[in-house]
Amino acid sequence: MQRRSFIKKGTAASIMGLGMSVQALSLIKKPKSLNPYSFKLNYAPHLGMFKNHAGDDPINQLNFMADQGFRAFEDNNMKNRSIKTQEEIAKTIHDRGMKMGVFVAHTIYWKEPTLTTGKIDIREAFLKEIEESVEVAKRINAKWMTVVPGFVDLSLNMDFQTQNVIETLKQASAILEPHELTMVLEPLNFHNHPGLFLSRSPQAFQICKAVNSPSCKILFDIYHQQIQEGNLIPNIDSCWDEIAYFQIGDNPGRKEPTTGEINYNNIFKFIHSRGYKGLLGMEHGNSINGIKGELNVIEAYKISDNF
Known part of the structure; x- marks a missing residue:
């Protein structure tokens, strides 16, 4: 008997001995060879964006993101997740070479000052929540946390309100600075969030300059600012020194790039030209449901990143 024939028969016999037919063996899924896309910028999906591919388990979702070439992710709800889940997420993103984006640092009151x-x-209640968020950030190796100052106080002049916000943020910065953490102030548009105090990028810029801390910067949400003020690239340029984080969504609809009026290819090109190394959170929905919609999101970012 030739050696090759003997080995082939021996292998088959071993398989049958384990109670497995050759046909059953052929049905075992082989690991796919991964060929992740090399994005120029650090786009950060959120949990739930790819659940039709990866299921509900956040770890599987993170692995799917990494397999597609995404080097970061964000999770507004991270602070409310169990410590066990936070630790599992931290290990996964470390193992996959990913970065953690923003999480919401405090309770946001949408209808009251x-x-x-x-x-x-x-x-004092706000500062206590900032202290709690420091522990979450350290646990998951996060650098940024979202802050929204709340509703306009109709009983106070806007200048007094601005000073109240500045003083509170100075005290919050004193908590964050020793840990090299940054709260990012997010201006929100008047259409989706009428009545909120912080709505414009120049306003956020002025506040950050007054606070004068590396721990207080701007979250420039491109979707919100397209609705609120437009003039996106010039305003990004003017605010550049105080911007620490971007978020993404096309308008109308707040879906992935290429679905609305915003020329994300030009915006990403500009951000990249400024040498930006931070994250861009994909804080939007999918324009199409199901697996097809998730593939469409990935393709939209490849198109918009092609400059």
């Missing part, structure tokens, strides 16, 4: 009021009890 908070930091604008200057009330001591409200300020």
